[in-house]
Amino acid sequence: MDRIPILKLGSALLVTIQVDMHDRLATALEEDLTAKIVATSAKGVLIDISALEIVDSFIGRMLDNIAAVSRILDAVTVVVGMRPAVAITLVELGLSLSGVNTALNVDRGMELIQRRLAEAEGVDGNIEQ
Amino acid sequence: MATKKAASLAELVREHEGEIETEWLGLLKTRGGLQTGRIKEAELQTQCRNFLAVLKAALGKAGADVSNAAYAPVRELLNELSRSRALQGFSPSETASFVFSLKQALFNTLSRTKGIDAAELAETTWAITQLLDELGLYTMEVFQKSREEVIVRQQREIAELSTPVIKLWQGVLAVPLIGTLDSARTQVVMENLLQTIVDQAADIAIIDITGVPTVDTLTAQHLIKTVSAARLMGADCIISGIRPQIAQTMVHLGVELNVISKATLADALAVALRRIGRAVVAIKPAARDAAEPGQQA
Numbered sequence: 001m002d003r004i005p006i007l008k009l010g011s012a013l014l015v016t017i018q019v020d021m022h023d024r025l026a027t028a029l030e031e032d033l034t035a036k037i038v039a040t041s042a043k044g045v046l047i048d049i050s051a052l053e054i055v056d057s058f059i060g061r062m063l064d065n066i067a068a069v070s071r072i073l074d075a076v077t078v079v080v081g082m083r084p085a086v087a088i089t090l091v092e093l094g095l096s097l098s099g100v101n102t103a104l105n106v107d108r109g110m111e112l113i114q115r116r117l118a119e120a121e122g123v124d125g126n127i128e129q
Numbered sequence: 130m131a132t133k134k135a136a137s138l139a140e141l142v143r144e145h146e147g148e149i150e151t152e153w154l155g156l157l158k159t160r161g162g163l164q165t166g167r168i169k170e171a172e173l174q175t176q177c178r179n180f181l182a183v184l185k186a187a188l189g190k191a192g193a194d195v196s197n198a199a200y201a202p203v204r205e206l207l208n209e210l211s212r213s214r215a216l217q218g219f220s221p222s223e224t225a226s227f228v229f230s231l232k233q234a235l236f237n238t239l240s241r242t243k244g245i246d247a248a249e250l251a252e253t254t255w256a257i258t259q260l261l262d263e264l265g266l267y268t269m270e271v272f273q274k275s276r277e278e279v280i281v282r283q284q285r286e287i288a289e290l291s292t293p294v295i296k297l298w299q300g301v302l303a304v305p306l307i308g309t310l311d312s313a314r315t316q317v318v319m320e321n322l323l324q325t326i327v328d329q330a331a332d333i334a335i336i337d338i339t340g341v342p343t344v345d346t347l348t349a350q351h352l353i354k355t356v357s358a359a360r361l362m363g364a365d366c367i368i369s370g371i372r373p374q375i376a377q378t379m380v381h382l383g384v385e386l387n388v389i390s391k392a393t394l395a396d397a398l399a400v401a402l403r404r405i406g407r408a409v410v411a412i413k414p415a416a417r418d419a420a421e422p423g424q425q426a
Contacts, residue, residue: 079361080363082361082362082363083327084320084323084324084326084327084358084362086361087323087358087359087361087362088316088319088320088323088358090358090361091319091354091357091358091361092354096357096360096361097361102360102361102362102363103363104326104327104330104331104332104362104363104364105330105363108332108363109363
């Protein structure tokens, strides 16, 4: 069974979904990503869905789940590159993904993760002093 | 019997075609279709001649049975004529009189015809009435349909016009909403906004609802949908221009938007600029004079 590659980029993980997602692939990704976050102690997860043309409620929920799991494992999830049609569909389905951070493209998403990490470090630094 | 009626009607039209045409044209002229100047006499004459020609052919083939396939050219001609009149702004009665004035022309011709008895006259009269009434009704139907098409097109154009997406600053968009926000318009607004967010790589979108007359629970839901969709694309939304009465109504209805809202577009722009790390500052008088030398004199 093919899997979606997860790349490590500094302290973040980059997932680029290039194929049509089916349910089993989505579940596999969720598991792989969870394992990888723990293994690499990543602080950020960037999911690029700019190539994804069809998103159903299952995939929507999967994105929400990944965000929730990452939060528990102390990582920030950012979903980037959502297409307008996909955004409209998700809203019509009633999935506003309120637990997920979003950004327009990978560049902006990376910026967002860096900013969050800097904020978190700032807080930690204050405690140490 | 029916074929006989139709046969005499067809005969009438065939034998007196030129006569009928002249009389019909005369009637059309006096009834005002020409006076408005929307149609030229030559054009009207061509239309009359064409109509009589196809009617003659149809009568010869199918009698007075309008639903017959032989009447397809007649219907097509009326279709085109009625549609063009609707678009040119003819009134319904002006359009209908095109067909109905033919009735009078036919009656006059019939009464001038010699050698027919009273029964035959009555029968042919009835056949003419029936035929032309049906054709007249058909004309009106097409006329109405064309008008409705015009209205639908205008509605769509208004919807397009009333939902522009404006670039206020690099990365800051504004959507001034004017008019009632129903689900069809929300769809247009959403699509326009999201596409512009992608095109301009915008960070912030300001939705200004100064021109929205009322905000009820449904409108609020539409606003929330738009905001959620923009957020999924990675852009933040600010809602501005909530008038005092609307704010009160929203509170009374228990509507919660859960988004940043500002009273005016100016306030929203200030917030947006701060978010992208810009600020509007007053410049020193000396610098202002230097920038505008014309005002010193």
